[in-house]
Amino acid sequence: MRVVAVIPAYNEASRIGLAIRDALAYVDAVVVVDDCSQDQTFAVSLAEGAIVLRHVVNRGQGAALQTATDYALRFLEPDVIVHFDADGQMQAGEIAQLLEPIVQGRADIVLGSRFLGIEAENMPALRRLLLRAGVIFTVVLSGIKVTDSQNGFRALSRKAAEDIRITLDRMAHASEILDLIKVKSLRYEERPVTIRYSLDTLGKSPSNWRALGIAKDMLKKKIVR
Template identity: 55%
Template sequence: MKIVAVIPAFNEEKRLGAALLSASPHVDEIVVVDDCSQDKTGCVARHFGAHVLTHLVNRGQGAALQTGMDYAQQKLKADIVVHFDADGQMRGDEIPGMVDPIQKGEADVVLGSRYLGVAESMPLFRKIFMRVATLFTRIVSGVSVTDTHNGFRALSAFAIERIEFSLDRMAHASEIYELISAHDLTYVERPVTIRYTDETLEKGQSLTGAFSIVKDLIRHTFFG
C-alpha cells in the first residue's frame, strides 16, 4: 500500500527538516503544502525530497491539508494518507502503528491520541483546555475519542474520497469528527507521542486560537 505523508507548513524552515527526516523512512512519499510561508519552508522541503505545493495566499492548516490530500489522491494515487506536523512535535517511527489498522482493514481513519500515549512537557493549562475540548467534541459529533485537535492521523483512500474539509483554519480538527460521523467511517485511536517545546508552544494554538475555532464553527454553521 502506498503511504503518503501530508505536511502543512507555515514558516517552519527551522523545524521542518527534522520532521521530514523523522517521517521519510516510514512513508513512500511526502507532500509538503507550503501555506504561503515568508521564510524558506518550501526550499527546505524540496531539499529533503518532498513534493512541494505552494499556496499563493495563506489559507490555513485545514485548507493546506485538503490541498495535500487532493494531490496525494489525484497525482500520487495514495492508498493511505498520514497527516503529520511540520514542527517536529510528532515521531515518525509511530507512523507504522498509525497505518497498521488501515492496512489490516480494521478502520478507515486512525486518530492519534496523546492521552493514550505520551504528551511530553504539556503545560497544565493546555491539558485542562484539551480535556474540555475533547468533551465538547464528543457531545457535538458523537464520535468517542480521548483526544481532540491532535493532528496525527491516518486515512484510507476510502476515507480521503469522503472527507473534504470546508473549514480552512484550525477548526478543521473539529470538523473531521463530524465528517467521520456523517460518512459512517470506521475509526480507531492509537497512542502517539507529542513533544512540546517552547518554540512549538509559542507557535501552537492559544486561547485566542480557541476562540477563533469556535468563531469559525459558528460562521460555518450559519453562513457557510
C-alpha cells in the first residue's frame, strides 16, 4: 500500500524539517506545497527529501492541500493520502491508526479527533469552546456528526481523494471536507489523535476570530455559490 503525506506550508522553515522527517518514517513520500512563503520553507523542505511545489501567489491552506492532492494523484499513484501539518503539532506515529480502517476496507476517509480520549496538550479553553461550537455548526449545516470538525489530521483513500475537491481556499476546507463526505456518501470513521500545542505554534496559528471566517465561507458556499 502506497501512502503519501501532503503538507501545506506557509513560513514554516523553522519547523517543517522535523515534520517531514517525522512523516517520512511512516509514509512512502511527502509532498509539501509552499504557499508563497517569505522564508526558507521551500529550500528546507527540499533538503529534507520532500517533493516540493510552490504557489507563486499565496492561496491559502485549503488551496495548498488540493494542489498537493492533485500532484500526488497525477504522479505518485497513492493508495492513501494523509493530510499532515507543517508545524509539528501532529504525531506521524499515529498515521498507522488512521490507515487501519481504510486498509480493512471499512472507511473511505478517517478523521483525527482531539476529543476521543486523548487530551490535546496545552489547548486554550477558548479554542476548546469554539471547537465544540464548530461540531454543532457542522451538524446543522452539513448534517454530519463528528467530535472534532476542525482537525487537519486525516487519511483519505484514493477514491475519497478523487471525490473530495476542496474549493474553499482558506481555512474552511476542514468544514468543506465534512460537507463533501456527506454529499458524496463516503464512509468515514474517527480516530483519536494527539495534538501538541506549544507557545510557538499557538503564536503562529490564526486567531480565534478565524472561526467566524470559516462559518462565513461555509455559509457563502452553501447559500450563494
